[in-house]
Amino acid sequence: MKSSVMATQGERWFSRVNALVLILVALLCLFPFYYVFIVSFASPAEVRQSVLLLFPKQWTADAYRYLFSTSAFPRATGVSLFLAIVGTACSLVITSMLSYGLSRKRLKGRRVLLLMILLTTLFNPGIIPGYLVVRDLGMINSVWSLIIPVLTSGWYVLLMKGFFDSIPAALEEAALIDGCNDFGVWYRIVLPLSLSSLAAFGLFYAVAYWNTFFTAVLYINEPEKWPLQILLQNMLIDSSTALGGVTDSALQDVPSQSKKMAAIIVSTVPILLVYPFLQKHFAKGAMVGSVKE
Amino acid sequence: MNSANAQAKYPGRLSGQESLGKSIVKHGALYLMIVPGLLYFIIFKYLPMFGLVIAFEDYKPYKGIFGSEWVGFAHFERLFSEPMFLTILFNTLTLFFLNLIFCFPVPILLALMLNEVRQHRFKRVIQTLVYIPHFMSWVIIVSISFVLLSMDRGLINELLVAAGFDKVNFLMNPDWMRPTYILQIIWRESGWGTIIFLAAMASIDPEQYEAARLDGAGRFRQIWHITLPSIRSVIVVLLLLKIGDVLEVGFEHIFLLLNAMNREVGEVFDTYVYVAGLQQGQFSYSAAVGFFKSVVGLILVMAANWLSKKFGEEGIY
DSSP, X not given: OHHHHHHHHHHHHHHHHHHHHHHHHHHHHHHHHHHHHHHHHBOHHHHHHOSSXXXXXXXXXXXXXXXXXXXXXXXXXXXXXXXXXXXXXXXXXXXXXXXXXXXXXXXXXXXXXXXXXXXXXXXXXXXXXXXXXXXXXXXXXXXXXXXXXXXXXXXXXXXXXXXXXXXXXXXXXHHHHTTOOHHHHIIIIIHHHTHHHHHHHHHHHHHHHHTOOHHHHHHOOOGGGOOHXXXXXXXXXXXXXXXXXXXXXXXXXXXXXXXXXXXXXXXXXXXXXXXXXXXXXXXXXXXXXXXXX | OOHHHHHHHSTTTTTTOSOHHHHHHHTHHHHHHHHHHHHHHIIIIIHHHHHGGGGGEEOOTTTHHHHSEEOTTHHHHXXXXXXHHHHHHHHHHHHHHHIIIIISHHHHHHHHHHHTOOOHHHHHHHHHHHHGGGGXXXXXXXXXXXXXXXXXXXXXXXXXXXXXXXXOOTTXXXXXXXXXXXXXXXXXXXXXXXXXXXXXXXXXXXXXXXXXXXXXXXXXXXXXXXXXHHHHHHHHHHHHHHHHTTTOOOHHHHHHHOOTTTHHHHOOHHHHHIIIIIITOOHHHHHHHHHHHHHHXXXXXXXXXXXXXHTTSOOOX
């Protein structure tokens, strides 16, 4: 009797300490974002004076006004939005058509093709040969070099094919026999059944395109075509953070710290906005994400 | 019309007995649909594999792949005789082992703690929050670290000064490169890394815990004797896969952390290839370095996969 009472007391303490540590971990995960957010909105005086600014007394959006009155920042944001929207659409169409084809038994040679795609996940020839292909296609400094070379991946094709495998062929037979062609079957029958899965893949593609950095380092040399992530990195390295083009003298006073933080927030917000939708698809997402980036 | 009828009316249509030509005529649209995707793999995956021949040539852009002079293994010989080779190998292995020791156990620990939470809503809220950093790009993760660690009004240095310490140049001092790298990985990936372990824990039969409780086992003993053994196989597979990826220390992440001061401790294969190839234009040499890395990587992945099958766990391939 006594030992069970002690056990339950111990249990209670265990639960409390456990919960407390988890709350601390969650706060640690979020605090940097919160701090960046706060400083981006704090008045210059407060940014310069306080050591640990947890809540500004005076809020100002001057840092954001500064960023969007430059020419470079809105342009880079536009490039990243273009990538996230157009790139995701292209990737979904290409990936789902290929995966669908490969999942159908009526496609001859699918074994060989699947093996061929599996091989690409095993061996990566490296940066240089890929760069030479993109260069020889004349895509250097084209915004398409940030989309076409990363349109799809072996992992995504194999995962999506696995999903289409679970759609029984019987569903399509009737339509095929009624004279509907394969494209029509895919478009009218299979896609509507796969919307939630497509949404999951779409969100992961969108996040990847929005976060485009590496391909832009390789393929884009002209600052006018930089996506947001490259501009952000340059602002961080360059302590002056003067982007040029700002005429409003009231905005010259914005501390460079606040400009940097505001730029970080702008590049973070779209992801936080789609995050609740992403989260709905974590079961599939974990599969996609934990296997390979 | 049921499928047996269909079979009778269109013999071979659905059974896969017809020839390729007939199948293409009948399902032309299906073959057309896979063409763009296949072209992608041919152009952006297989063409570069073929392009690796420049690792054995003295490739000159104006001569092209077919016109450049064949030099055999000269670039590989140069790689192995460069003093830099040992440095990048050492740096890569150091980062890998630090990663294994400090980053690998954190998601397991976190998953064990989350698994002990009985209130589902609280658990979900914590999960939602700790997953967020995973979706941020390395640029954002590194940027936030920069503004926190900066000498110029960075939060951490301001706090150090307020507490009576000297400022520390975290970003430029080579001694701080590796700890920064490790902490950033822990921050970004630990929450997300719990998913796979939590999934494994969810499939544990609750009756096991019930029985253990009746035997008087506390929470720690339940974790030790039930939870941990149940996720052992997942841990083994992930560990082996990680070892297979030893050379993949994260180009984007390291590229962002590198500067003139810490290059000596932070240079790894990918960043070396980038500098030698794209900044200095030594395409053949850097392709050879990349090739070497890819071959070693392939061997390690295959070995890891073979080992995990040996352990009776499912491999990925």
